[in-house]
Amino acid sequence: MDCPSLLPRLLRFALVAASGVLLLLPHPWVILPAAAQPPGPVNRLDPGTKPAATAAEFFRAGRRHFMQKRYEAALTQFQKAYQLEPRDFLLFNIAVCYERLEKPAEAIAHYRRYLRRVPAEATTIEPRLRELQQQLEPCRIRIEAGLPGSDVWVDGRFAGTLPLKHPIWGSPGSEVTIRVLKAGYHPYQTSLRATAGTSVQLTISQVPQDAPETRPAPIVTILSAPVAPADVPLVDLRGEPLQTRSSRLAVTLGVAGAILITGGLALGAFAWWKSGQTDPLPSWEWERRDELARDSRRAAWGADAMILSGAALMAAFAWLYP
Numbered sequence: 001m002d003c004p005s006l007l008p009r010l011l012r013f014a015l016v017a018a019s020g021v022l023l024l025l026p027h028p029w030v031i032l033p034a035a036a037q038p039p040g041p042v043n044r045l046d047p048g049t050k051p052a053a054t055a056a057e058f059f060r061a062g063r064r065h066f067m068q069k070r071y072e073a074a075l076t077q078f079q080k081a082y083q084l085e086p087r088d089f090l091l092f093n094i095a096v097c098y099e100r101l102e103k104p105a106e107a108i109a110h111y112r113r114y115l116r117r118v119p120a121e122a123t124t125i126e127p128r129l130r131e132l133q134q135q136l137e138p139c140r141i142r143i144e145a146g147l148p149g150s151d152v153w154v155d156g157r158f159a160g161t162l163p164l165k166h167p168i169w170g171s172p173g174s175e176v177t178i179r180v181l182k183a184g185y186h187p188y189q190t191s192l193r194a195t196a197g198t199s200v201q202l203t204i205s206q207v208p209q210d211a212p213e214t215r216p217a218p219i220v221t222i223l224s225a226p227v228a229p230a231d232v233p234l235v236d237l238r239g240e241p242l243q244t245r246s247s248r249l250a251v252t253l254g255v256a257g258a259i260l261i262t263g264g265l266a267l268g269a270f271a272w273w274k275s276g277q278t279d280p281l282p283s284w285e286w287e288r289r290d291e292l293a294r295d296s297r298r299a300a301w302g303a304d305a306m307i308l309s310g311a312a313l314m315a316a317f318a319w320l321y322p
Contacts, residue, residue, distance in 0.1 A: 055084040055085035055087075058077045058078070058080040058081035058084070059081045059090070061077045062076075062077030062078040062093065065077060071100040071101050074093075075097035078093045079094060088118050089114075091110050091114040092110075092118075092237075095109075095110035099128070099132065104136055107128075107132055108129060111125050111132070112129070134197045135196045135197075138169045138194070139169070139172065139176070139192075139195055141167055141168040141170060142167050142168075143162060143180070143202050144203045145203045145204060146163075146180055146188075146206065147162065148163060149162065149182065150162045150180050151180070151181045152168075152180055154168050154176065154178055155176065167199075170192070172195065172196035174193075175192075175193060177189065178190055178202070180206065186206070186207045186209055186213045188205075188207075190218045192220065199223040199224040200222055202218050203218060203219035203220075250316070253313045253314075254313070254317035258310065260310030261307055261310035261314070264303045264304070264305070264309075264310060265303070265307070267302050268300065268303035268304075271300040274292055274295050274296035275292070
């Protein structure tokens with residue numbers, strides 16, 4: 001094949017490839033049909049106004065905060081993402097954040113909402129619900145060895161006289177203050193930290209008023225406690241589907257950029273080879289030398305254009321890829 005006829009074909013191929021890639025890129029003057037519009041609300045912004053963050057951006061920010069154990073900040077970002085795009089897996093992520101923040105009631109509510117939408121996850125979610133439900137069960141406290149007829153006050157409220165017919169109930173994680181009063185005896189007071197799902201026996205001793213007042217420590221006996229969960233890591237976050245669209249576009253741009261850069265390098269090598277063809281020619285073949293020089297310059301310009309276009313696409317790939 002004659003080299004002068006090959007160069008225009010290569011140039012035309014490079015221009016067509018670059019034009020095709022540019023047509024694939026989103027342009028501000030292109031209006032998509034309704035079916036091709038991305039999901040989520042469309043914010044109409046005035047010129048010069050910074051565009052609002054997308055659900056994917058909120059999701060990525062939430063995931064970064066979560067990996068850094070900033071669960072409150074992660075929860076806020078996932079909630080913002082859910083407001084823009086109510087995806088099922090965002091409910092799961094919100095529930096996990098509430099679980100890490102030790103808010104079992106909120107975690108249970110969001111796990112159940114997620115399970116209603118994704119029943120196939122029952123084998124993963126139901127064990128978490130059972131463990132969280134145990135964290136909501138109150139603590140049961142029974143008083144033993146107190147003097148009959150003594151008044152029992154719990155957190156400033158009268159609870160009855162000894163012996164109590166019913167246990168004292170304490171909210172999980174709360175500080176329960178118990179005060180026992182009887183005429184002729186020093187008041188007895190103690191505080192206990194209520195542990196969810198635990199049954200506790202409190203053995204007290206009351207000191208007569210004619211004896212020196214002492215504050216004997218109560219004897220606390222745990223009658224029953226919930227079985228501790230297995231030492232396994234909590235379920236991980238969900239959410240890769242939010243990044244599918246941007247990832248596909250980034251990969252497409254990266255592949256196109258690599259092809260253009262490779263083609264530009266090949267075309268540059270061809271230009272260098274063309275320029276070297278002028279050296280062995282005698283001086284009187286100046287027309288042939290000029291023709292080879294023109295072909296070399298055109299190939300070099302085409303190589304520069306392809307390499308620059310490929311570099312721009314690779315930069316877009318690096319910016320878009322999560």
